[in-house]
Amino acid sequence: MCGVCGCGKEEQELESKHAHKLARDGEAASNGHEDHVHLPRFAHAPGLSARRMVQVEQDLFAKNQRYAQSNRQNFEDRGIFVLNLMSSPGSGKTTLLVRTVEVLSGSGSVAVIEGDQQTDRDAKRIAATGVPVHQINTGRGCHLDAHGVGHAYEHLAPADHSVLFIENVGNLVCPSGFDLGEARRVVILSVTEGEDKPLKYPDMFRVADVMVLNKIDLLSHVEFDVDACCTYARAINPSLAILMVSATRGAGMADWLEWLAVEQAQWVKGCARKITAG
Amino acid sequence: MHEMALCESLVAIIEEQATVEHFCRVHSVSLEVGALAGVEVEALRFGFQVVSQGTVAEGAELKILPSKVFARCPLCGAQELMLPPSGSCLQCGAKLHMTGGRELSIKEMEVE
Numbered sequence: 001m002c003g004v005c006g007c008g009k010e011e012q013e014l015e016s017k018h019a020h021k022l023a024r025d026g027e028a029a030s031n032g033h034e035d036h037v038h039l040p041r042f043a044h045a046p047g048l049s050a051r052r053m054v055q056v057e058q059d060l061f062a063k064n065q066r067y068a069q070s071n072r073q074n075f076e077d078r079g080i081f082v083l084n085l086m087s088s089p090g091s092g093k094t095t096l097l098v099r100t101v102e103v104l105s106g107s108g109s110v111a112v113i114e115g116d117q118q119t120d121r122d123a124k125r126i127a128a129t130g131v132p133v134h135q136i137n138t139g140r141g142c143h144l145d146a147h148g149v150g151h152a153y154e155h156l157a158p159a160d161h162s163v164l165f166i167e168n169v170g171n172l173v174c175p176s177g178f179d180l181g182e183a184r185r186v187v188i189l190s191v192t193e194g195e196d197k198p199l200k201y202p203d204m205f206r207v208a209d210v211m212v213l214n215k216i217d218l219l220s221h222v223e224f225d226v227d228a229c230c231t232y233a234r235a236i237n238p239s240l241a242i243l244m245v246s247a248t249r250g251a252g253m254a255d256w257l258e259w260l261a262v263e264q265a266q267w268v269k270g271c272a273r274k275i276t277a278g
Numbered sequence: 279m280h281e282m283a284l285c286e287s288l289v290a291i292i293e294e295q296a297t298v299e300h301f302c303r304v305h306s307v308s309l310e311v312g313a314l315a316g317v318e319v320e321a322l323r324f325g326f327q328v329v330s331q332g333t334v335a336e337g338a339e340l341k342i343l344p345s346k347v348f349a350r351c352p353l354c355g356a357q358e359l360m361l362p363p364s365g366s367c368l369q370c371g372a373k374l375h376m377t378g379g380r381e382l383s384i385k386e387m388e389v390e
Contacts, residue, residue, distance in 0.1 A: 050390045054299050059383040060287045061315075142280050174280035177316040203316045238365060 064178055067146035071153065071181025076271045079161040081264045084180050086204060087188035088197075089170030092214040094122045096188060096247040096256075097165055101131045103257060109162035113152045115144040115169045122167065132156055143174040146181055163264065172197065176204040183267045190215040191222055195229035202236045210241040210259060217246040281317060284382065285325035291384055292335045301389035304338040308386050311342055313359065314379035338387075348379030 059065070075082050087093050097112065104110045112133040114122045123135035134156040136148050149166060158164050166182060168175040187208035189197055192215055198205040205211065211233050213226065230242050243259060245252035292304060307326075311317055323340050330336045349358040351367035352375050358368065367374050 051305065051388060052301075052390070054295060054301070054387045054389050056291065056295060056384045056386055058291050059381065060284050060291070061380075061382055063287055063290075141283065143283075145283070173316070177280060203314065206314070235364065 061177070061179075064146050067150055068179035068181040071146055071150050072183075073181075074150075074153065075164070075181060075183065076274070079268065079271065080158055080164050081162075081184075081267055082164045082166065082180075082182040083184045083186055083260075084166045084168060084175070084182035085186045085188060086168045086172070086175045086208070087170060087190075088172040088193065091170070091188045091190040091193065092247050093167050093170070093188050094125055096212065096214060096245065097167055098125055098129060099247050099250070099253060100257070100260070101126065101165070102129050103253075104163060104260075105129065105131050109159040111156050111158035111162055111164050113144075113149060113156065113164065113166045115148075115167055117141070117169060132158065138169055142169060142171050143178050144168050144180060145178050149180045163260070172201040172204050176201075176207050184209045184263055186210050186212060188212045188214050189229070191219055191224040191226075195225045196232060198229065198233040198236050205233050205236045205240065208237065208240060209263070210243060212256060213242065213244050214247055216244045216251060217249040281321040281325045282329065284317065285322065285329040288326065288384060289329050289333055289335055292330075292387065293333060295387070296334045296389075299389065302334055303390045304335045305388040305390065306339040306341050307335065307384060308341040308343055310381050310383050310385055312379040312381040313348060315382040316380075317382055343385060348377050349374040350377045351375075 071082075074080075085093050085097065094114075101110045101112060110131050112123075112126045112131055114120075114126060114133060114135045115138060116122055116135070117138050117140070119137070120135040123133045126133040134152045136144060136152050138144065138148070144166065153164070156164075166180060172187075185208045187204050187210070189211060191213065198211075213229065219226070226244070233240055233242065241259065243252060243255050245256050247253070288307070288309075292307065296302065296304075309322075311319060311322070319342050322342075326335075326338075326340050330338065349360075350356070351358075351370060351372050353372040354367060354370045356367050356369040358374060362368060362374075365374055366372065
């Protein structure tokens with residue numbers, strides 16, 4: 001059988017006697033295959049342009065966005081107020097969260113989704129407060145995505161009208177690009193980091209609703225210009241709310257809790273309007 | 279860092295298209311990358327090389343299309359590719375309106 005085209009023509013013929021003089025572009029080689037044409041391997045059929053353009057128009061964030069929309073719909077249907085907490089590692093997210101859920105769990109239902117690359121250390125700290133928690137380990141991943149959060153939410157099954165905190169992976173860059181379906185985005189910056197962080201990582205501060213400036217009890221020990229920090233943050237995002245907090249010492253916690261209550265009330269009203277309009 | 283995850287979405291879209299559009303090789307992929315998409319183009323190229331290995335997209339060239347205008351002055355109509363830190367129009371000082379910049383979409387592919 002011919003090894004090039006698979007035709008059974010010279011079944012008995014040795015491959016060496018059946019030398020293929022391969023065709024150049026558009027030119028057919030015959031070599032005993034007069035009734036059909038051999039083309040060079042991987043060549044185009046003459047007259048047909050094999051290379052072509054395919055129009056696609058697909059957003060790379062679209063897949064995450066679809067999951068985020070579905071999460072948001074679930075959250076709104078069940079009145080679950082969801083916050084996405086983002087910051088660099090070590091800013092005090094978990095401490096702020098522990099102190100917050102300690103207070104909130106006294107008056108209503110609270111649940112937490114923890115995101116880290118490895119370990120369930122943060123989940124254990126939350127679990128110690130008695131609040132339901134689910135840990136997502138992202139492995140190599142540098143951010144939580146809406147798909148993972150959707151599964152964590154199913155697993156956690158928070159009560160209707162509860163507050164759900166999502167502690168994102170400690171990273172001031174990537175989480176800003178991934179909508180999880182949350183109602184509010186919180187960026188936490190600590191005074192041990194440097195006041196120019198909003199300028200260096202503008203994406204995060206642009207998408208946030210509130211900046212919690214944490215560890216203010218350390219202000220007297222570090223060189224941190226609070227005014228400059230706030231100016232930088234507002235230059236990036238003029239509508240950003242700013243709160244000064246010390247999660248360990250308790251200063252500013254009342255303002256933070258009040259902000260949460262006000263935002264939740266506003267969000268609930270917004271949802272009710274959507275339902276009436278829909 | 280998350281460019282890797284985005285490259286996985288990109289290759290998934292290409293492979294989906296390969297079955298729909300019947301192609302087995304991709305020569306180039308044109309991507310529109312908005313200035314606010316939070317994506318580093320060089321990291322994207324690197325990630326794409328790694329993730330596309332062994333797929334129809336292996337060896338394809340990533341063509342990055344210039345990002346669209348994403349700030350517009352409502353008063354004088356000036357358009358800016360970068361949002362100035364002040365958020366104000368460089369021509370007349372009015373507050374600029376954001377008109378885009380977060381796009382990260384695959385536009386077209388040259389395939390065979």
